[in-house]
Amino acid sequence: MPITVLGLDADDTLWHNETFYRLTRERFNALLADFADAETLEAEIAATEHRNLGLYGYGAKGFTLCMLETALTVSKGQVPGYVINEILAAGREMMNHPVEPFPGVHQALEELSTQYKLVLITKGDLFHQESKLAASGLGDFFSGVEIVSEKKPETYLRIFSRHGTGPEHAAMAGNSVRSDILPALEVGSYAALIPYHLVWAHEDAPLPTDHPRFVELPSLADLPQWLAEVS
Amino acid sequence: MPITVLGLDADDTLWHNETFYRLTRERFNALLADFADAETLEAEIAATEHRNLGLYGYGAKGFTLCMLETALTVSKGQVPGYVINEILAAGREMMNHPVEPFPGVHQALEELSTQYKLVLITKGDLFHQESKLAASGLGDFFSGVEIVSEKKPETYLRIFSRHGTGPEHAAMAGNSVRSDILPALEVGSYAALIPYHLVWAHEDAPLPTDHPRFVELPSLADLPQWLAEVS
Numbered sequence: 001m002p003i004t005v006l007g008l009d010a011d012d013t014l015w016h017n018e019t020f021y022r023l024t025r026e027r028f029n030a031l032l033a034d035f036a037d038a039e040t041l042e043a044e045i046a047a048t049e050h051r052n053l054g055l056y057g058y059g060a061k062g063f064t065l066c067m068l069e070t071a072l073t074v075s076k077g078q079v080p081g082y083v084i085n086e087i088l089a090a091g092r093e094m095m096n097h098p099v100e101p102f103p104g105v106h107q108a109l110e111e112l113s114t115q116y117k118l119v120l121i122t123k124g125d126l127f128h129q130e131s132k133l134a135a136s137g138l139g140d141f142f143s144g145v146e147i148v149s150e151k152k153p154e155t156y157l158r159i160f161s162r163h164g165t166g167p168e169h170a171a172m173a174g175n176s177v178r179s180d181i182l183p184a185l186e187v188g189s190y191a192a193l194i195p196y197h198l199v200w201a202h203e204d205a206p207l208p209t210d211h212p213r214f215v216e217l218p219s220l221a222d223l224p225q226w227l228a229e230v231s
Numbered sequence: 232m233p234i235t236v237l238g239l240d241a242d243d244t245l246w247h248n249e250t251f252y253r254l255t256r257e258r259f260n261a262l263l264a265d266f267a268d269a270e271t272l273e274a275e276i277a278a279t280e281h282r283n284l285g286l287y288g289y290g291a292k293g294f295t296l297c298m299l300e301t302a303l304t305v306s307k308g309q310v311p312g313y314v315i316n317e318i319l320a321a322g323r324e325m326m327n328h329p330v331e332p333f334p335g336v337h338q339a340l341e342e343l344s345t346q347y348k349l350v351l352i353t354k355g356d357l358f359h360q361e362s363k364l365a366a367s368g369l370g371d372f373f374s375g376v377e378i379v380s381e382k383k384p385e386t387y388l389r390i391f392s393r394h395g396t397g398p399e400h401a402a403m404a405g406n407s408v409r410s411d412i413l414p415a416l417e418v419g420s421y422a423a424l425i426p427y428h429l430v431w432a433h434e435d436a437p438l439p440t441d442h443p444r445f446v447e448l449p450s451l452a453d454l455p456q457w458l459a460e461v462s
Contacts, residue, residue, distance in 0.1 A: 056326075065319065080308065088296065
């Protein structure tokens with residue numbers, strides 16, 4: 001069965017869940033607190049990103065341009081210069097890649113992105129996850145980002161139908177048996193477990209060891225070969 | 232002799248010298264006329280680009296961020312929101328690639344950039360040439376841009392020494408025998424003539440037909456093979 005779409009979990013699959021990362025939604029919200037509340041900002045940045053996705057993609061430069069456009073929109077052009085400067089500085093910080101992918105991840109995604117559509121599927125808030133993606137230097141490999149509140153079978157059904165040709169032509173890779181593996185297998189997708197802390201991953205839920213579409217891999221660098229074998 | 236650097240002319244070599252292209256230095260100058268004169272703006276945008284080159288490169292998104300940073304600097308943060316909006320809109324226009332490279336150029340540069348350091352060497356003003364490079368979608372392939380007032384032997388000597396290991400390890404490609412070919416050959420570089428209008432190119436200066444480091448090619452798409460042969 002040819003695989004066309006590859007879903008990837010973010011924190012602890014592509015990079016450590018950084019506890020120190022300066023560019024937060026809270027910081028952006030505070031800069032624009034005079035003009036809009038957090039909810040309005042979140043909706044506006046999502047709309048700006050959606051509108052510019054074809055031009056900007058998911059890299060750090062495009063994310064910076066989206067923050068600037070959002071700042072202008074919510075302030076009706078009244079945003080002070082120092083806020084624009086702060087956003088430009090935050091963008092440069094992102095471009096310095098303060099979010100470090102695990103070893104081998106950059107090269108693996110570079111290779112995978114030539115063969116599959118990559119979609120980031122993660123919980124959290126859009127601003128924080130997309131800014132981390134941008135700061136990781138991996139943004140250009142992705143053609144979609146899906147921020148979800150829960151990772152259930154219907155979540156994968158919906159995402160793999162929208163971005164590809166259905167769950168049976170899709171694979172999911174992540175570090176949680178319960179969130180990334182079992183629900184993806186349930187709707188007919190392939191699933192690769194890449195444990196972060198081995199013990200923790202196994203405590204998460206029983207491993208579907210004998211499932212024909214499941215594999216456990218030591219590293220994301222092993223994913224291209226496995227996908228080539230099963231696809 | 233291994234070639235490490237490849238110089239490329241811009242107008243009429245990579246793309247038509249567009250007569251209609253909206254994003255001009257004049258437009259940028261007019262937007263910021265209240266804060267700085269044309270000369271100050273040119274110097275400031277050059278300094279901004281130089282400072283951010285490692286992070287931004289020569290693509291349209293980076294050029295947009297440079298224009299924004301320049302606008303903030305020269306206005307000491309007082310630039311009105313509508314100017315920021317105009318610059319963002321100009322950036323989106325650049326990203327829509329209104330400057331169309333000649334057939335085969337994108338693919339050839341993509342290939343060449345994996346083996347050689349590409350440097351754009353062109354007359355004109357920095358703002359206009361760099362914005363056209365950004366708008367062509369070719370910016371990410373270049374590691375340097377040199378805006379020169381004249382293309383003389385010492386020009387190539389200086390550029391190929393700065394960006395590489397001297398003119399004898401460099402090649403120049405362009406459409407003018409007098410500006411792109413003869414002075415590059417004189418300092419020991421290789422030179423490929425890619426005529427724009429065949430007749431015009433030949434009227435420019437006599438062809439150095441028998442020169443061992445010279446070639447005339449029908450298209451830039453033929454450049455990778457020739458360089459591989461002589462390198």
